[in-house]
Amino acid sequence: MENDNDEYTKELNVAVRVVHMACSLCQKVQKQLLFPNNSNQIKSKDDDSLVTVADWGVQATVSWMLSEAFGGQNISIVAEEDVQTLSKPESSSQLGMVVNAVNECLAEAPKFGLKGPNDALGASQVLEAINRCDSTGGPVGRHWVLDPVDGTLGFVRGDQYAIALAMIDDGEVAIGVLGCPNYPVKDDSLIKYSQQCPFMSEMSSREEGCVMYTKKGSGKAWMQPLIHGDKRLEWQNSARTIHVSSIDDPALATFCEPVEKNNSNHSFAAGIANTVGLRKKPLRVYSMVKYAAIARGEAEIYMKFARSGYKEKIWDHAAGVLLVQEAGGVVTDAGGTPLDFSRGIYLEGLDRGIVACSGFKLHEKIIGAVYASWESSNL
Numbered sequence: 427m428e429n430d431n432d433e434y435t436k437e438l439n440v441a442v443r444v445v446h447m448a449c450s451l452c453q454k455v456q457k458q459l460l461f462p463n464n465s466n467q468i469k470s471k472d473d474d475s476l477v478t479v480a481d482w483g484v485q486a487t488v489s490w491m492l493s494e495a496f497g498g499q500n501i502s503i504v505a506e507e508d509v510q511t512l513s514k515p516e517s518s519s520q521l522g523m524v525v526n527a528v529n530e531c532l533a534e535a536p537k538f539g540l541k542g543p544n545d546a547l548g549a550s551q552v553l554e555a556i557n558r559c560d561s562t563g564g565p566v567g568r569h570w571v572l573d574p575v576d577g578t579l580g581f582v583r584g585d586q587y588a589i590a591l592a593m594i595d596d597g598e599v600a601i602g603v604l605g606c607p608n609y610p611v612k613d614d615s616l617i618k619y620s621q622q623c624p625f626m627s628e629m630s631s632r633e634e635g636c637v638m639y640t641k642k643g644s645g646k647a648w649m650q651p652l653i654h655g656d657k658r659l660e661w662q663n664s665a666r667t668i669h670v671s672s673i674d675d676p677a678l679a680t681f682c683e684p685v686e687k688n689n690s691n692h693s694f695a696a697g698i699a700n701t702v703g704l705r706k707k708p709l710r711v712y713s714m715v716k717y718a719a720i721a722r723g724e725a726e727i728y729m730k731f732a733r734s735g736y737k738e739k740i741w742d743h744a745a746g747v748l749l750v751q752e753a754g755g756v757v758t759d760a761g762g763t764p765l766d767f768s769r770g771i772y773l774e775g776l777d778r779g780i781v782a783c784s785g786f787k788l789h790e791k792i793i794g795a796v797y798a799s800w801e802s803s804n805l
Contacts, residue, residue, distance in 0.1 A: 455480040483527040484574035505559035505572040565768040573741040577713025592744035597768025602748035610634035640752040647753040668722040670784035676703040679726035682716040701795040717746025721753040731779035
């Protein structure tokens with residue numbers, strides 16, 4: 427990366443190291459899910475969505491580390507999880523597991539070039555760190571935006587998931603970091619991974635995963651492999667630049683979409699794909715790994731058309747959108763307008779859906795097809 431005087435360099439440096447720590451925590455928790463009778467690591471929130479020890483553990487870890495690095499109580503963090511479920515008496519065993527996971531992770535901070543706490547955190551301190559992430563963002567000032575485990579269903583199934591950390595400065599995404607613990611650094615690895623239908627029992631033999639990151643206006647994005655065992659994070663030597671694919675022929679393009687159908691209209695996306703001339707079967711991927719695949723040139727298109735009433739949240743997109751843009755790609759809503767991260771926790775004013783492409787030529791074709799198809803759709 428550039429010299430230390432450049433804007434956002436310190437913030438990006440800390441953010442990347444913290445996400446590496448979070449990936450390590452997630453990998454340990456995910457391996458524990460292999461063992462029978464460990465379902466108590468997973469809870470359902472009041473909206474019936476899943477939350478795990480990893481979700482809370484990552485949020486507490488990232489919150490504590492950012493607060494130490496950038497000013498304690500004054501820091502603004504927008505994040506997905508709260509302490510409501512974890513604070514209930516029936517969640518005491520989960521809270522204990524979260525505290526253990528957080529302290530084990532923080533103790534390894536020096537391995538990632540950071541300083542952890544002098545003493546282990548107690549339950550109240552862990553809950554406080556999670557609860558500190560109660561900002562709603564907005565158009566003024568700096569706001570860190572965290573999705574501690576994006577794609578929790580993928581996580582519990584041993585499939586793709588991501589740790590997503592971004593920083594918004596005066597309404598614009600300035601830093602984007604994506605940790606992808608099950609996404610190997612080798613080319614074409616996502617397609618091969620998906621074809622193998624990975625099972626969690628295979629995970630223990632795999633040493634893979636990467637962290638991708640960028641900052642606004644750099645025109646570059648980088649990727650580092652995760653570190654394993656007793657290795658230390660070697661900042662300068664391990665990163666390489668990534669760039670979007672040069673493919674602009676729809677017949678050759680790879681198209682990503684969400685796995686789950688409850689908040690994404692697969693049939694409308696299939697119609698768009700057919701209109702544009704996409705020939706490959708869609709690659710259905712959990713989490714923001716879809717953005718990562720475009721940023722590093724393994725896929726060319728990501729489309730998501732939410733069903734009526736669903737509102738996109740900024741933590742599901744901020745880091746991935748900047749990563750694609752700085753790696754040379756294009757991301758807008760389905761009307762062709764840039765996404766607005768300045769209006770709180772939701773992407774307000776979103777026109778129909780989100781379209782991310784490796785280049786302008788494919789993007790124009792997708793947007794044109796959306797306009798042509800919209801009148802006859804039943805969204």
